[in-house]
Amino acid sequence: MSVLERRFQIRERGSTVKTEVLGGFVTFLTMAYIVVVNPAILSAAEMPVEAVTVATALGAALFTLIMGLATNLPFALAAGLGINAVVAFQIVGPGVPWQVAMACIVIEGVIAIVLVLAGLREAIMRAIPHEIKLSIGVGIGLFITLVGLRDAGITINDAATGIRLGDVTAGPPLIALAGLLTMIVLSARNIKGSILIGIAVSTVLGLIFGVLEPPESYAPSIPNGSDFSTIGDALHPDNLLDALTWALVPLIFVLFVTDFFDTIGTAVAVSSAGGMLDENGQPPRLKRLLLVDSVAAAGGGVLGTSSNTTYVESGAGVAEGARTGLASVVTAGCFLLTIFFVPLIAVVAQTVLLGEQETHPAVAPALIMIGYLMIRLVADVDWNRPEAAIPAFFVIAGVPLTFSIAAGIGFGILSYVAVMVATGRAGKVHPLMWALVPLFVAFFCSSWLSEHVF
Numbered sequence: 001m002s003v004l005e006r007r008f009q010i011r012e013r014g015s016t017v018k019t020e021v022l023g024g025f026v027t028f029l030t031m032a033y034i035v036v037v038n039p040a041i042l043s044a045a046e047m048p049v050e051a052v053t054v055a056t057a058l059g060a061a062l063f064t065l066i067m068g069l070a071t072n073l074p075f076a077l078a079a080g081l082g083i084n085a086v087v088a089f090q091i092v093g094p095g096v097p098w099q100v101a102m103a104c105i106v107i108e109g110v111i112a113i114v115l116v117l118a119g120l121r122e123a124i125m126r127a128i129p130h131e132i133k134l135s136i137g138v139g140i141g142l143f144i145t146l147v148g149l150r151d152a153g154i155t156i157n158d159a160a161t162g163i164r165l166g167d168v169t170a171g172p173p174l175i176a177l178a179g180l181l182t183m184i185v186l187s188a189r190n191i192k193g194s195i196l197i198g199i200a201v202s203t204v205l206g207l208i209f210g211v212l213e214p215p216e217s218y219a220p221s222i223p224n225g226s227d228f229s230t231i232g233d234a235l236h237p238d239n240l241l242d243a244l245t246w247a248l249v250p251l252i253f254v255l256f257v258t259d260f261f262d263t264i265g266t267a268v269a270v271s272s273a274g275g276m277l278d279e280n281g282q283p284p285r286l287k288r289l290l291l292v293d294s295v296a297a298a299g300g301g302v303l304g305t306s307s308n309t310t311y312v313e314s315g316a317g318v319a320e321g322a323r324t325g326l327a328s329v330v331t332a333g334c335f336l337l338t339i340f341f342v343p344l345i346a347v348v349a350q351t352v353l354l355g356e357q358e359t360h361p362a363v364a365p366a367l368i369m370i371g372y373l374m375i376r377l378v379a380d381v382d383w384n385r386p387e388a389a390i391p392a393f394f395v396i397a398g399v400p401l402t403f404s405i406a407a408g409i410g411f412g413i414l415s416y417v418a419v420m421v422a423t424g425r426a427g428k429v430h431p432l433m434w435a436l437v438p439l440f441v442a443f444f445c446s447s448w449l450s451e452h453v454f
Contacts, residue, residue, distance in 0.1 A: 002017065004017055004326060005017065007326075008020070008072055008324040008325055008326040009072065009324060010323075010324050010326065013323040013324055014323065015321055015322065015323045015324060017326065019320065019321040019322065020074070020321075020322050020323070020324055020326040020327045020330065021326070021327075021330050022193055022196065022320050022321070022322075023074060023316075023317035023318065023320040023321055023322025023327040023330075024074070024317055024322060024326065024327035024328065024329065024330025024331040024333075024334070025196065025317075025330060025331070025334060026193075026195050026196045026199075026316045026317050026319075026320045026322075026366070027074070027076050027311075027313060027314050027316050027317030027322070027327065027331045028076070028330070028331045028334035028335065029196065029199050029316075029348060029363065029366070030195070030199075030313040030316040030363055030366040030367065030370070031060075031076060031078055031311050031313040031314075031316075032334075032335075032338065032348060032349045032363070033349035033351075033360050033363055034056060034060065034078045034079055034081070034349075035053060035056050035057050035060075035335075035338050035349065036053075036349050036350070036351060037081070037349075037351070038052060038053075038056045038078075038079045038081075038084055038305060038306070039052040039053045039056060040351070041081075041084045041085060041088050042084055042087065042088055042098070042305075042306065043088075044088040044089065044092075045087060045088040045092035045098040045101065046092075046097075046098060047098050047230065047304065048226070048229060048230065050226070050227050051226065051227050051228065051229045051230045051304070052230060052304065052305060053227075054223050054227040054228065054339055055228070055230050055231060055303045055304050055305045056078065056079050056305045057335050057336070057338040057339045058303065058335075058336070058339060059077075059078065059079060059296075059299065059300055059303045059305045059308050060076070060077060060078035060079070060308070060332070060335040061332045061333070061335035061336040061339075062299070062332070063077040063078075063292065063295070063296035063299060063300075063308050064076045064077050064078070064328050064331050064332040064335060065328065065329060065332035065333075066292055066295070066296075067289070067292045067293075067296075067310070067325070067328050068325030068326065068327070068328025068329040068331075068332065069325060069328075069329070070288050070291075070292050070325075071284075071285045071288045071289050071292060071325060072285070072324055072325035073276075073283075073284065073285060073289060073324070073325055073328065074274070074314060074317050074318055074322035074323060074324060074325065074326075074327035074328055075267070075270065075289065075310050075311075075314045075328060076310070076311050076313070076314045076317070076328055076331045076332075077292075077293065077296045077308045077309060077310050077311060078308060078309075078311055078335075079300055079305040079306050079307070079308055079309075080258075080259065080262065080300075080306060080307050080308065080309040083105075083255060083258060083259060083306050083307045083309070084305075084306040086251065086254060086255055086258070087101045087102075087104075087105070087306050090251055090254075091104060091248065091251050096242075096248075098304075099233040099234060099236065099239045100239050100242045100243050100248075101243075102230075102233065102234035102239070102301045102302075102304050102306070103234045103235075103236075103239040103240045103242065103243035103301065104243045104248055104251065104252050104255065104301070105234065105255065105297065105298070105300055105301030105306055105307050106234050106235065106240070106243075106298050106301035106302060107240070107243055107244070107252055107301075108252050108255040108256045108259065108297060108298075108301075108307065109259075109294055109295070109296075109297030109298025109299070109300070109301060109307060110298050111256055112256065112259065112260060112290075112293075112294035112297055112298075113291070113294040113295060113298065115294075116287065116290045116291045116294050117291070119287075121260070121290050121294070122286055122287050122290055123432055124264075124432050124436065125264050125267075125282070125286065125290075126280070126282065127430040127431075127432035127433055128264070128413070128433070129387075129388070129391070129416060130281045131381050131382060131385075131387075131388035131389075131391065131392050132391050132392065132395060132409075132412045132413065132416060133268045133272075133281055134268075134272070134281075134377050134378075134380050134381050134392065135377075135378075135381060135391065135392035135393075135395040135396050135412060136264070136265040136268055136269060136395055136399070136405075136408070136409060136412075137265070137268055137269035137272045137273070137374050137377045138374065138375050138377050138378045138381075138392075138395075138396045139265070139395045139396045139397075139398065139399030139400065139405070139408045140265055140266065140269045140312055140374060140399060140405060141269065141370070141371045141372070141373070141374025141375040141377070142371060142375060142396065142399065142400040143312075143371075143399045143400045143403070143405065143408075144312055144313075144315075144367050144368075144370050144371045144374065145367070145368055145370075145371030145372070145375070145400075146371075146400045146403075147367055148364045148365065148366070148367030148368035148369075148370075148371060149364070149368065150163075150357070150359070151176075151359050151360040151361070151363065151364035151367060152172065152173055152176030152177070152180075152359060152361055152364035152365065152368070153166050153167075153168075153170060153172040153173040153176065153352075153354040153357065153359040153361065153364075154166055154168060154173050154176065154177070156354070156355065156357050157356075157357060166354065166357075167354075170354055171206075171209060171210075171211035171352075171361075172211055172352050172354050172359040172361035173354075173361070174205075174211075175202045175205045175206045175209070175211050175212075175361050175362070176202060176359075176361040176362075176364045176365050177365075178201055178202060178205050179198040179199060179201045179202030179205075179361075179362065179364075179365035179366075180198065180364075180365035180368055180369070182194070182197060182198040182201045182365075183195055183197070183198035183365055183366070183369050184369075186198070187369070193320060194320075194369075195316055195319060195320060195365075195366045195369055196320065198365050198366065198369070199348065199362055199363060199365070199366055202361060202362040202363075202364075202365060203347065203348050203362045206350075206352075206361060206362055207347070211352060211361065212347060212350050212352065212361075212362065213347075213350070214347065215344050215347055218344065220340040220341055221340060222340065223339055223340075230303065230304025230305070231302065231303050231304060232302060233304060234301045234302055234304065235302060251446075253442065253443070253446065254443065254446050255307065257406050257439065257440075257443045258404070258405075258406045259297055259307050259309055260406075261405060261406040261409045261410075262309055262310075262405045262406060263290065263293045263309055263310050264409070265312075265399075265405045265408075265409060266309075266310045266311065266312045266314070266405075267283045267286070267289055267290075267310060268281075268283060269312060269315065269374055269377075270283075270310075270312060270314050270315045270318055271283040271284070272374075272377050273315050273318055273319065273373050273374055273377075274315075274318040274322075274323060276323065289310070293309060293310050296308035296309065296310075297309060312370070313366075313367070313370065315370045315373060315374060316366050316369075316370055317331070319369065319370065319373050347362075348362050348363060349362070349363060350362065378396070386419050386423070387416065387419045387420055387423065387425070390415050390416075390419050391411075391412040391413070391415045391416035391419065392412070394408070394411040394412050394415045395408050395409060395411060395412035396408075397411075398410075398411035398412065406443065407443075407444070410440035410443055410444060413433065413436050413437070413440060414437065414440055414441075416429075416433070417429055417433060417434070417437055
């Protein structure tokens with residue numbers, strides 16, 4: 001056995017070094033778009049784009065490496081989509097600069113760290129019924145599918161219905177469909193690397209037909225001092241004090257709940273897809289996983305990239321057979337290299353306008369295939385028991401239709417408690433589940449609380 005196989009227990013988990021390297025690279029390709037998308041979103045908060053780009057890649061590399069080495073799991077982390085939108089469009093405003101918003105991220109991450117060390121975050125995850133955990137994976141699968149369809153331009157926004165079929169004869173949908181068809185055919189024939197090959201097909205076709213633009217330069221570039229200007233600003237005492245105000249308490253709470261339950265959902269979903277759940281339906285090395293994720297949340301604020309969190313796109317690498325932390329080490333190495341090759345990576349993760357909608361046609365097929373792999377968990381839900389079926393339904397419907405993993409989980413937990421009370425089994429509800437009820441009520445009422453209380 002090689003050193004790598006012994007260190008990461010590769011053979012024990014039924015994998016090979018080649019499979020782990022491939023899985024880590026595929027995970028990187030499916031989430032490389034964050035290096036481009038995160039700076040674009042945070043630029044609305046008047047943050048320096050170049051510095052955020054470098055910090056985003058650096059944070060993804062650092063925390064993904066820590067995850068791989070500390071947990072030996074194929075999970076990757078990066079700046080969280082949704083959380084960065086809260087920073088850019090809800091926190092930052094008159095009198096609240098982006099440095100204070102990043103201080104809010106640090107505070108949220110520290111709270112999560114304390115809860116993990118106290119065992120509360122892990123206890124909450126263990127208290128959630130098995131059917132709700134399964135439905136979280138299904139809901140996230142539909143969520144990722146919807147993201148993929150939108151990123152492909154196959155579905156588009158509609159003022160009347162919210163969403164509808166787009167023009168599939170346009171360039172972005174066509175190259176995305178070509179990549180998706182490639183993945184479908186290769187997956188049906190059990191050919192390894194199908195997702196990676198599909199991404200390559202979409203990218204090459206996009207370049208040939210002018211849907212994607214080639215990079216301005218293929219030469220690597222070395223970041224300069226100004227490219228690290230966002231690092232550390234959140235830790236300035238004035239920014240931390242400004243973040244600890246009543247006006248920002250509801251938003252810190254929203255950040256915390258979103259990050260908390262997004263991680264739980266992602267961990268369960270990706271572990272389920274890879275057959276890595278233990279006999280109790282829990283992801284392996286759960287406490288370490290949650291601790292690394294919490295440290296990454298605070299660390300994202302320190303770097304100035306918003307909270308870093310575990311990515312459901314890790315499922316792409318798992319789908320390719322990755323089962324160990326070596327895949328995460330590979331993903332981390334790829335992200336580190338993006339600091340020097342941002343123009344090249346931007347080709348695959350390139351944003352293409354389709355009307356007024358932004359698309360990422362080269363990586364979109366991978367997201368759709370991840371959705372297919374995750375939705376298969378729906379067969380394991382016991383649909384004959386109301387206390388299992390009703391919460392599962394609300395989670396599965398709630399996650400994609402609200403475009404929020406945390407909101408979908410909230411629907412499931414509230415409906416579970418309601419069903420148990422209605423059937424005279426309130427005493428069988430875990431105390432921590434009861435504790436989550438006011439937490440989610442406050443989460444859903446955060447706008448009202450901000451307006452009338454804080």
